[in-house]
Amino acid sequence: MFHTSLSLNDLGFLAQGAGVTLLITFWAMLGGTILGIVFGVFRATTPWWATAPLAFVLDIFRSVPLLIQLVLVNAFQAIAGLNVSAFMVSCVVLALYTSAYCSELVRGGIAAVPLTTRRAARSLGLTWWQDMTQIVYPIALRIMLPSWIGLTLGVMKDTALVSWLGIIELLRTSQIIVTRIQEPLFVLTVAGLIYFIISFPISRLGARLERKWREND
Amino acid sequence: MKLLLTAAVALASLTTALPAFADKLDDIIASGTLRCAVVLDFPPMGSRDANNNPIGFDVDTCNDLAKVLGVTAEIVETPFPDRIPALVSGRVDVGVASTSDTLERAKTVGFSIPYFAFEMVVLTKDGLGIADYDSLKGKKVGSTSGTYEAIALEKSVNEWADPAGSFRSYQTQADVMLALSQGQIDATVVTSTVAGSTIATGNFPGFVMGGKAPYEIDYVGLIALREEQGLLNYLNLFVNQQIRTGRYAELYKKWVGDGEAPNLTVPGVYY
Amino acid sequence: MFNYTFHWRPAFQALPHMLSGAVVTLQIAILSMIIGVAIGVLLALMSGSGNKIFRGIASTWIEIARNTPALFQIYMAYFGLGQFGIHLDSFVALLAGIAFNNAGYLAETFRGGLRVVPATQVRAARSLGLGSVSAFRLIVLPQMFRAVFYPMTNQMVWAILMTSLGVVVGLNTDLTGVTQELNVKTFRTFEYFALAAVLYYLIAKAVTLGARAFAYRLFRY
Numbered sequence: 001m002f003h004t005s006l007s008l009n010d011l012g013f014l015a016q017g018a019g020v021t022l023l024i025t026f027w028a029m030l031g032g033t034i035l036g037i038v039f040g041v042f043r044a045t046t047p048w049w050a051t052a053p054l055a056f057v058l059d060i061f062r063s064v065p066l067l068i069q070l071v072l073v074n075a076f077q078a079i080a081g082l083n084v085s086a087f088m089v090s091c092v093v094l095a096l097y098t099s100a101y102c103s104e105l106v107r108g109g110i111a112a113v114p115l116t117t118r119r120a121a122r123s124l125g126l127t128w129w130q131d132m133t134q135i136v137y138p139i140a141l142r143i144m145l146p147s148w149i150g151l152t153l154g155v156m157k158d159t160a161l162v163s164w165l166g167i168i169e170l171l172r173t174s175q176i177i178v179t180r181i182q183e184p185l186f187v188l189t190v191a192g193l194i195y196f197i198i199s200f201p202i203s204r205l206g207a208r209l210e211r212k213w214r215e216n217d
Numbered sequence: 218m219k220l221l222l223t224a225a226v227a228l229a230s231l232t233t234a235l236p237a238f239a240d241k242l243d244d245i246i247a248s249g250t251l252r253c254a255v256v257l258d259f260p261p262m263g264s265r266d267a268n269n270n271p272i273g274f275d276v277d278t279c280n281d282l283a284k285v286l287g288v289t290a291e292i293v294e295t296p297f298p299d300r301i302p303a304l305v306s307g308r309v310d311v312g313v314a315s316t317s318d319t320l321e322r323a324k325t326v327g328f329s330i331p332y333f334a335f336e337m338v339v340l341t342k343d344g345l346g347i348a349d350y351d352s353l354k355g356k357k358v359g360s361t362s363g364t365y366e367a368i369a370l371e372k373s374v375n376e377w378a379d380p381a382g383s384f385r386s387y388q389t390q391a392d393v394m395l396a397l398s399q400g401q402i403d404a405t406v407v408t409s410t411v412a413g414s415t416i417a418t419g420n421f422p423g424f425v426m427g428g429k430a431p432y433e434i435d436y437v438g439l440i441a442l443r444e445e446q447g448l449l450n451y452l453n454l455f456v457n458q459q460i461r462t463g464r465y466a467e468l469y470k471k472w473v474g475d476g477e478a479p480n481l482t483v484p485g486v487y488y
Numbered sequence: 489m490f491n492y493t494f495h496w497r498p499a500f501q502a503l504p505h506m507l508s509g510a511v512v513t514l515q516i517a518i519l520s521m522i523i524g525v526a527i528g529v530l531l532a533l534m535s536g537s538g539n540k541i542f543r544g545i546a547s548t549w550i551e552i553a554r555n556t557p558a559l560f561q562i563y564m565a566y567f568g569l570g571q572f573g574i575h576l577d578s579f580v581a582l583l584a585g586i587a588f589n590n591a592g593y594l595a596e597t598f599r600g601g602l603r604v605v606p607a608t609q610v611r612a613a614r615s616l617g618l619g620s621v622s623a624f625r626l627i628v629l630p631q632m633f634r635a636v637f638y639p640m641t642n643q644m645v646w647a648i649l650m651t652s653l654g655v656v657v658g659l660n661t662d663l664t665g666v667t668q669e670l671n672v673k674t675f676r677t678f679e680y681f682a683l684a685a686v687l688y689y690l691i692a693k694a695v696t697l698g699a700r701a702f703a704y705r706l707f708r709y
Contacts (some may be wrong), residue, residue, distance in 0.1 A: 065652035078306035363672020385658035
């Protein structure tokens with residue numbers, strides 16, 4: 001019979017870690033999506049030379065390892081004397097990181113709306129704002145949503161890196177338990193299972209939405 | 218009346234201007250709290266008890282310091298890599314975190330005189346034929362990234378230049394122990410305190426000490442911001458008093474065990 | 489506010505050391521891509537095959553690779569397998585972890601790539617007298633390659649970024665490993681990690697621009 005020293009208490013500890021993972025994911029996605037929409041709309045509606053500096057900065061977030069970004073921002077806030085917690089640093093860095101990807105999604109979504117459709121809307125007398133909210137938004141949303149769900153899952157997995165700053169999230173809790181009971185394979189499998197349980201249904205939902213909406217096209 | 222008003226304004230501006238000259242030591246006393254960075258995965262210096270309360274040599278040292286300052290101590294848990302950011306950002310006032318006083322680091326933070334000293338020992342598993350430091354030659358060894366012993370061990374491995382030997386650095390002490398127990402590495406060099414408490418946990422059957430490592434003694438100091446000379450002076454005197462009053466020996470006995478507490482003086486030189 | 493003086497000169501002196509770390513980083517990324525592509529193609533073919541066991545293996549691999557953190561996969565390759573007595577070197581464990589991840593994502597890409605070429609084209613090619621092998625080589629493969637090229641470039645950049653996770657399994661020769669060693673010795677976190685960030689950016693840009701130039705030569709009509 002399989003024997004393990006993993007107690008119910010430890011499972012509770014893992015669940016707590018999963019809670020932290022979800023909480024950071026939530027803040028990162030909230031901040032990242034809002035910023036991403038702003039940046040994305042700005043980049044989609046303004047000539048490229050005006051948005052080049054923003055594009056450059058966003059590109060940096062996608063070209064430098066998240067781990068390096070976290071350490072760097074944490075060190076910088078220390079130097080600048082901002083005195084913010086590691087949790088805050090993690091949320092901010094992840095939100096910026098998310099916004100870089102999200103702005104691409106938004107830009108791609110807007111670009112996918114045929115220009116002729118938008119011209120037609122404008123010639124029917126709709127204002128720019130009406131065009132954006134009533135024509136572009138519903139069409140672009142369909143294109144973007146599956147990828148946005150994918151992004152959410154990606155960010156959820158990337159939160160594993162914040163343990164570097166001393167935040168005790170899901171992966172870190174599993175490492176702490178491993179230290180005590182010395183059963184890395186089993187404990188890590190349980191942690192992996194928790195990640196899977198959170199992320200698999202959402203990714204299935206994303207795939208279903210994508211299929212469903214493609215049929216309607 | 219006008220004169221009185223001028224005097225009042227002058228007095229007010231004087232008193233409001235004064236705190237600008239207050240240094241960290243004044244700030245701590247005024248705030249009533251001493252915030253110490255302590256590493257809590259480094260028994261017996263710092264760890265957590267069954268109720269998750271911080272305990273250990275460093276925790277007691279911080280409490281003693283707060284007591285003499287007449288303030289309450291607040292233990293801020295910092296992993297090894299976060300000690301300096303926490304200090305520089307002002308999240309903590311001092312670090313009581315077993316920080317080796319290397320000249321390289323002294324370019325960035327200020328060190329007090331040593332408040333503890335570590336002796337390094339080889340930790341290995343029985344049956345691997347490692348009896349002393351020299352038999353580590355040609356073995357797979359590893360240690361916690363950036364620690365005093367890791368730097369010394371890596372240097373030895375490079376000097377031996379044995380193709381069969383290798384050095385790995387892990388981010389936490391726990392990972393080193395895991396790697397050793399799984400056989401990813403054959404041996405590590407740790408402080409005698411860590412070796413003792415690791416073997417004592419009973420979690421690692423087969424772990425044995427493989428003799429002393431011939432390193433210079435690893436003196437560790439309290440750390441504060443480099444420019445806070447007033448605070449650093451106070452810390453020096455505090456360490457001196459801990460030893461003078463016998464509190465140092467008492468804490469050693471409480472956390473490490475019987476035996477002579479390490480001598481913190483270096484013969485033949487002024488500090 | 490800035491109660492800190494930057495020490496850039498010693499940091500720049502460490503640059504050659506960091507550059508040699510960057511070479512290791514690039515090595516791991518390239519190797520992981522080669523392995524990842526090979527396994528990815530295999531998984532894509534397996535998941536499209538009629539064999540239930542093959543399909544099961546492929547979908548298990550893909551779902552685990554895509555639904556757990558890369559850090560977890562690397563940690564598992566090192567400490568998880570270690571419990572079985574399988575001792576991968578830190579370098580190999582990192583490589584295995586990233587290759588596992590790459591294969592999972594690339595398999596999905598290739599699966600999509602296989603679908604882009606309509607079966608009618610193959611039939612048309614065959615009726616024009618091409619053999620099945622040359623129809624695949626001349627008609628299907630070029631179009632498929634075009635479809636998967638851009639996602640593959642993305643995955644390559646991902647692989648470079650993922651190499652930074654090697655520090656958790658004791659790797660101290662890649663760019664992040666070297667940077668972290670310098671950091672803990674000097675406590676000059678900001679300076680060294682800022683340099684590392686610039687180097688990572690340059691590597692990632694070199695890869696993307698190189699791929700773009702390659703694509704321009706390859707996919708021009």
